[in-house]
Amino acid sequence: MTIVGNLNIDLMMHGFRDLPAWGQERFGTGRLAVTAGQAGYMAMAAASLAARRDAVRVVGVVGDDADGAQIRADLDAAGVDCRSVRTVPGSTGLTVAVIREDGERAFVSDSGVSRALTADTIRDEWATIAESPVVAVVGVFNTPGLVLADVEALLRDARRGGGFTVFDPGWDAEGWPAATRSDVLAILSEVDLFLPNEDEARALTGCDDVEEALRVLDRSCSGLVVVKRGALGSIAFDDDRVIAVPATPVTEPNAVGAGDVFDAALVTALQSGLALEAAMTFAGGAAAFYVSRTSDRYPLPADLV
Numbered sequence: 001m002t003i004v005g006n007l008n009i010d011l012m013m014h015g016f017r018d019l020p021a022w023g024q025e026r027f028g029t030g031r032l033a034v035t036a037g038q039a040g041y042m043a044m045a046a047a048s049l050a051a052r053r054d055a056v057r058v059v060g061v062v063g064d065d066a067d068g069a070q071i072r073a074d075l076d077a078a079g080v081d082c083r084s085v086r087t088v089p090g091s092t093g094l095t096v097a098v099i100r101e102d103g104e105r106a107f108v109s110d111s112g113v114s115r116a117l118t119a120d121t122i123r124d125e126w127a128t129i130a131e132s133p134v135v136a137v138v139g140v141f142n143t144p145g146l147v148l149a150d151v152e153a154l155l156r157d158a159r160r161g162g163g164f165t166v167f168d169p170g171w172d173a174e175g176w177p178a179a180t181r182s183d184v185l186a187i188l189s190e191v192d193l194f195l196p197n198e199d200e201a202r203a204l205t206g207c208d209d210v211e212e213a214l215r216v217l218d219r220s221c222s223g224l225v226v227v228k229r230g231a232l233g234s235i236a237f238d239d240d241r242v243i244a245v246p247a248t249p250v251t252e253p254n255a256v257g258a259g260d261v262f263d264a265a266l267v268t269a270l271q272s273g274l275a276l277e278a279a280m281t282f283a284g285g286a287a288a289f290y291v292s293r294t295s296d297r298y299p300l301p302a303d304l305v
Helices: 037-049 066-077 112-116 119-123 126-130 149-162 177-191 199-207 209-219 258-271 277-293
Strands: 002-004 008-016 030-036 059-063 085-088 093-100 107-112 134-138 164-168 223-228 234-238 241-245
Touching: 002 126, 008 066, 030 037, 030 066, 037 059, 037 066, 037 134, 037 258, 037 277, 059 066, 059 112, 059 119, 059 126, 066 085, 085 112, 093 112, 093 126, 119 126, 119 149, 119 199, 126 149, 126 234, 134 258, 149 164, 149 177, 164 177, 164 258, 177 199, 177 209, 199 209, 199 223, 209 223, 209 234, 223 258, 223 277, 234 258, 234 277, 241 277
Parallel strands: 002 059, 002 134, 008 093, 059 085, 134 164
Antiparallel strands: 008 030, 093 107, 223 234, 234 241
16 A cells, blocks of 8 residues: 655644633643654554555655654554655644544644655656555645645556555645635546545535535545544445444544544455445444554554454
8 A cells, every 4th residue: 555645743732621712822631742644644554454564655755853753763663664755854744733622623734844745756656656556645735735636647547557546635724615626526536435524525515414425425436435424433325325334432532643544444444355334344443443542552453353
């Protein structure tokens, strides 16, 4: 599996009842800094579920600072092949996640050198990407140098080469203008598995009802669409049948990165031959394992039996 996308440090601050107004302050109950970005979370989860080391490769960019070195070290320790992670001058991306007591999150980010991930950067790694059975592009709104037309071309080429294409763009901080929605929907013609969360699916389609949004996306996508619903589980279509898989309840949740763990586990399960509903159940179990723990968060296959 090759994952193209954003790499950054997440500084997670826990235990807030609400966000402060401008000029005010709130105190949480703890903090944690981890290697992250959608590509980072997904890669480490996929590597934990993989049968061999270096089965997962990341194509991304980090800075020539301590954070960039930490990301490389963490990816390597997790068994991720990071030979396609480029180090460039500048500051590695940083996201501060403020986590409410019930697990809901809000984010502020500095993309840093993530803007240096461009179509040219990816093409430099194309020989490796083209060999991968799965090509996932994630976190594109956190990599401003990679425009949506480039993403469409990348996925088209990967698909023509026989790769299984996966797309999870993340949240558009610009508010999903009409041109962005149109460009994302156009990309779906080259996608075998589209993985938005519920908020993204609604924003992308303009539909308030999640099932209606799913139907709109399903008509645009060449493959499967699975919508992640957090504590409500996930929903998809399979031969015009709605599949709704509930989430496993957890206490004291920290859901930052959970959607990316779900993505990794779902792709792993589908590639192993599981049917869609069983794969969604497996992925939900992986996300629940991750959310419920504060250390050793990425599940091994034995953890999900």
